[in-house]
Amino acid sequence: MRALNTKVFRDAARNAGQVAAVAAVIAVGVATFVTMRTSYHALVRSQAAYYTQYRFADVFANLRRAPDSLAARIVAIPGVSAIETRLVYSITLDVPGLPEPASGRLISLPTAFSSAVEPRLNRVYIRSGRAPHPGARNEVLASEAFAAANDLHPGDSIHGILNGRWTRFLIAGIAISPEYVYELQGAAFFPDNRRFGVFWMPRDSVAAAFGMTGAFNDLSLRLAPGANQEEVISRLDRILTRYGSPGAYGREDQLSHRFLSDEIRQDRVTGTVVPPIFLAIAAFLTHIVLTRLVARQRDAIATLKAFGYSNAAISTHYVLFALLPAGLGSAAGVALGAWGGHALSRLYSDFFRFPHLDYRLDPNIVAVGVVIALVSAVAGAWLAVSSILRLQPAEAMRPPTPPAFHTGILERTGIAAALPLTARFVIRNLARHPLKAGVTVIGISLAIAILLVGRYFYDSLSYLTHVQFAVVERQSATVTFPEIRSPSVVSSLANLPGVLRVEPFRFVPVRLRSGHRSYRTAIQGIPPSPRLHLLIDSNLRPVSLPPQGLVMNGTLARILRVRPGDRVTVEVLEGTRPVRSIRVAALVDELIGTNVYAQLPALHRMLGEAPAYSGAWLDADPVLSSSLYSRLKAMPLIDGVNIREAMIESFEKTIADSLLISVGILSVFAAVIAFSIVYNSVRIALSERSHELASLRVLGFTRREVAVILLGEHLFLSACAIPAGLAVGHLFCAALAKSLETELYRLPVVLSTRSYVYSLGIVAIATLFSTILVARGVWRLDLIQALKTRE
Secondary structure, eight states: OHHHHHHHHHHHHHTHHHHHHHHHHHHHHHHHHHHHHHHHHHHHHHHHHHHHHTTOOSEEEEEEEEETTHHHHHHTSTTEEEEEEEOEEEEEEEOTTOSSOEEEEEEEEOTTOSSSSOOSSSOOEEEEEOOOOTTOSSEEEEEHHHHHHTTOOTTOEEEEEETTEEEEEEEEEEEEOGGGSSOOOTTOSSOOTTTEEEEEEEHHHHHHHHTOTTEEEEEEEEEOTTOOHHHHHHHHHHHHGGGTOOOOEEGGGOHHHHHHHHHHHHHHHHHHHHHHHHHHHHHHHHHHHHHHHHHHTHHHHHHHHHTTOOHHHHHHHHHHHHHHHHHHHHHHHHHHHHHHHHHHHHHHHTTSOOSOOOOOOOHHHHHHHHHHHHHHHHHHHHHHHHHHHTSOHHHHHSOOOOOOOOOOHHHHHTHHHHSOHHHHHHHHHHHHOHHHHHHHHHHHHHHHHHHHHHHHHHHHHHHHHHIIIIIIBOOSEEEEEEEEEOTHHHHHHHTSTTEEEEEEEEEEEEEEEETTEEEEEEEEEEOSSOSSBOOBOTTSOBOOOOSSSEEEEHHHHHHHTOOTTOEEEEEEOSTTOOEEEEEEEEEEOOSBSOOEEEEHHHHHHHHTOOSOEEEEEEEEOGGGHHHHHHHHHTOTTOOEEEEHHHHHHHHIIIIIHHHHHHHHHHHHHHHHHHHHHHHHHHHHHHHHTHHHHHHHHHTTOOHHHHHHHHHHHHHHHHHHHHHHHHHHHHHHHHHHHHHHOOSSBOOOOOOOHHHHHHHHHHHHHHHHHHHHHHHHHHHTOOHHHHTOOOO
């Protein structure tokens, strides 16, 4: 076996380019697997530890006002182990250095809050500073994401409207909470940490400001092990209905938790789907390299068998040859994966606020990734060598049977006579070796496909943002009210400086039922002919809102299994709580949320109420935006302001920049795979056809003509691979989009022209570089060595 072991390294040295290419692909596959799986487990561990240590609640409810004495009745519900009643209000803020108004969520803390006296549930973790002093009327804890975005520190102060009164808030400390791991305002889907923050203040100060002494308007519950959550929520709703609660909901519907859980699920999907694609390509590449290497060493294998080497010994030799690049690639992949996992974890720290993100290089994950890589390489080697081993030594020592040549369709039709001689060589060789040509086409098409997958996430999220902020939402600002307002508020907003148009809207919390299926959402009442917030179809064309019935988001329609013309039961969760049966008039295609729409007049009739609004969309003159923002900051009837341009800016500074990092890593990995596939295809073609090409040189063909024959074949195959690669890439992206779909948002299957150009450009560059290397090989071709016979 010592001689065969020496031969392993000699073969590797002779085929250094192919070995390096296979090792690079395996390294990318292992690195992707280790990066994605370790970061996924880091999120899972961090979430579980944070939720447990800081007692994240299981059930949540908000209401108008209830006496503190009601807590005893609620905690007596079977299955409830702990309760936390609070005061929660929205406030408008004036942040230093920020021209637009910001919004805050003010949450009460126990009056004597300290490290020893904490909330029973949803505890806060103080990053820096201290807890507010008992009795201090204006001291708060500020959320870390908001403070970091606005460069605020303990001891700084900001101003805001506290129940209609202009108030100065002193930031005593910076804190985080498991309730706001992902910090979002209301129904927003992109974080805007500069313009939205969470604040915690002693309860007696909040109660005094809002006249809520001895009362609460928000509560959280912790359930006992084995408790029936649906039964607890049902009993809780029966108690809270009279106090204005729109209905309790479980942790799975809590906004921060849903986004974090969706991210964890998507990490699990991408960590399960993408690495096997890379490793499968590595196995494919290993198989191609070894199949052609074994074919060239047919006589050497026969000689080894004739000298008494067993099939097992020879198989082991080629398996060891496959394990060499697999081992090198696995070692590099583990190191690269550890670096990528740390980088991705740091990226997560910008979005998800944990006391500590528990990242570890899990040995089990490393072992699984390495084993998959080695098994892939061994499988490729075994498939390659098994056919040769079945031959007897005498048969294997003979050269392969020459292919049978016959007149082709080009000759029979006379087309061949019109083609240059080099073109005839190219076409005839491809026709005589269709399997090899097909394998090359498959390899190059996979390279194009994997490059498209690397670009897909950026394209889809960019498209989602464009649709949401350029097509659907055309308002300059969205204002929301702390409670339902009369139509007079529209006149007040219309008189603000720079306001060109006001369109009011109404949000009504409801539970929709269709058969045994139900879903908790809100009906959005909008004007009959909106211009600032459009409903669109799949072609981005506006959809008219019918005067009767509901217009439903397509995702929600699939959840409830309803179609246009079907009726759904609408249980209103506020006011007198009427129950109505309403027809679904139409469906709309939306990428965000599970929304339901109705014309404002129809919604008011359904509720049996006079016209009233939850908020309004404003179209404003940009020239007067500063004056408008100053007025909005001081208006007590507003509890939240979202600036459209600010949301776009926030997306570009947070999600887009961070996504560019992860997409960039994936694109580099894909480019490595693409180059490896293309280089191997050309390099192997040269080594296989060196005898033929040398014969042409002896017959008088120039180096240039010989190179054109070889490279012309590859360029032709590359051209054939382009449509196949684009189609396969689109299928990969569609499968990813389907697997990553959630109720909160859907990533569309969108690939930009830039991505197509990028993918084809990378393959073109790899082809050009490979061409240069192969052209050098043709130029240096040793005619005597190549023309030696094997007899």
